[in-house]
Amino acid sequence: MNLRKWGITLLSCIIVFAALAYFKVTEIRAAIAFGESFPEHSESVEEAVVQTVNFTPTIRVIGEMVAPQRLDLRNELAGEIAEVNFQSGATIAKGQVLLQLDTSVETANLEAAEARAELAQSVYKRSEDLFRSKAASKDQLDRAKADLSTSVAEMEALKRTIEKKTLRSPFDGKAGLHDFEVGQFLMDNTFITTLISDKDFIWVDFKVPQFYRRLLPGTELEITTIGHANSRIQGTATVFAENTIIESINRSRTYRAKVPNADNQLTANTMVNVKVPVDDEEALLEIPSVSIQQDPLGQFVFLLVEDKENKGFRANRRQVKVKAIENEKAVIESGVKAGDLIAAAGAFKLHEGLLVFSRKRQEITSGVASDSQPPAIEQDSL
Structure with missing residues (x-):
């Protein structure tokens, strides 16, 4: 009798459990079917093609513009200013009198010296006869x-004194402020x-550490203010001279390069960035710098592998070795090959195997969209 009751109870539990299990399985299948009714998650990015470029390793150093001819004008003798013949910032000519000090005393003494010299010349001539x-x-x-020689020397000394009190421009150019x-x-x-x-050119002086190779005359450089x-x-700029020694303080060699400056946009003492080549040119790969992603494992890009079934691409992570990044371009040594299609702007949203839709850069710029691909995301939203 007890066995029968326990059997009925066990059977009832099994029936209830089976019913609950069937209900749950049906609910899960419905959820799966509902989820499968949505399209696969995807992202939109710009695409870029890996290109081969000729790359020259460079360094950036600070340079200083130097005027080919510059003179800090000073007076050798003291005196009162008699004439000021130039304005601040004015254009000046070679030989132009800029500042005249008072020479009235010297001029009077010179006239007396000339008279004495004339007399001494006559006396000498008579003595000779x-x-x-x-x-x-x-x-x-x-x-x-001796009297004649003394008079002539006195006259020349006075002339030299007058000349020293007459400040002239030694070359054509421009004056500063006064x-x-x-x-x-x-x-x-x-x-x-x-x-x-x-002048229609200006110089730039810069230093390069000694452990880089020497720059030969004629080497071309890029300068930027x-x-x-x-x-x-x-x-x-074009290198035309180098210092004869390496400076012991910073173990650098100083170079001088010539920069065309016909429009006088560059002025003396201006600090500039100098891009200096430090190695031979080599063929490497170039990609947009926004394609480079980084995590604890290193730097990588996402290769776009075609997915014909979904009319898009699949993201494929590739480790790369970056040589240099400059002007929104990255030069890499390995990891991809020329012609590979990679993700550019928007690459930070991707992960391995993700479905990706892309659009070329020129299409994004012109606003032309492909009917088979979803609209591209704007640069600001990436």
């Missing part, structure tokens, strides 16, 4: 000659202004 006729002694002739006025007294060795020659992007000036 008398000496030939033996009417004068050799001692008298020597005294007359604030001098007529009547102002200048002590000797007073700084007047800075003169810069009017330091500042905001919209105000930067780029140009090409």
Whole structure:
């Protein structure tokens, strides 16, 4: 009797368990079917093609622009300013008198010295004639000659003093700023202004560490002024000289390069970035820098492998070795090959095996969309 009751109870439990199991399996199958009714998760990215480029390893150093001709004008002698013949920032000509100090005393002394020299010349000539006729002694002739030489030397010294008080431009160029006025007294060795020659080129001096190879004359460099992007000036410089020694303080060698500067956009003492080649050119691979992703395992990109069934691509992670990154381009040594299709903007959203739809860069720029692919995501949203 007890066995029968227990059998009925066990059978009832089995029936209830089977019913619950059937209900749950049916519910799971319905959920799976519902999930399968949605399309597979995918992402949209830009696509880029791996290209081969000729790459020259370079370093960036700081350089300083140097004027080919520059002069800090100073007066050698003290005196009162009699004339100021140039304005601040004015263009000047070679030989132009810029500043004239008062030479009235020297001019008067020069006139007296010229008179004495003229008299000494006459005395010497008469003494010479008398000496030939033996009417004068050799001692008298020597005294007359010495007086003449003294008078001439005194005259030349005064002329030199007047010249030193007359400050002239030694070359064609441009004057700097000044604030001098007529009547102002200048002590000797007073700084007047800075003169810069009017040349169609300028120099740039820069240092390269000694462990890089030496730069040969004629090596071309790229220079860029330091500042905001919209105000930067780029140009090409050509190495023409190097210092004879390596500086012991920083173990660097100083080079000088010539930069065309016909429009005078570059000025002396301007700091610039100098792009210096440090090795031979080699063929490497180039991709957009946004394609490079990084995690604890290193740097990688996503290769886009065609998926014909879904009319798209599958993301395939590839480890790469990056040589350099510059100007939104990355140069790599290994990991992919030329012609491979990789993800560019939007690559950070991908993972291995993900379904990917892409659009070329020119299509995104022009707004042309493909009917077989979903709309591309804008750059800002990537």
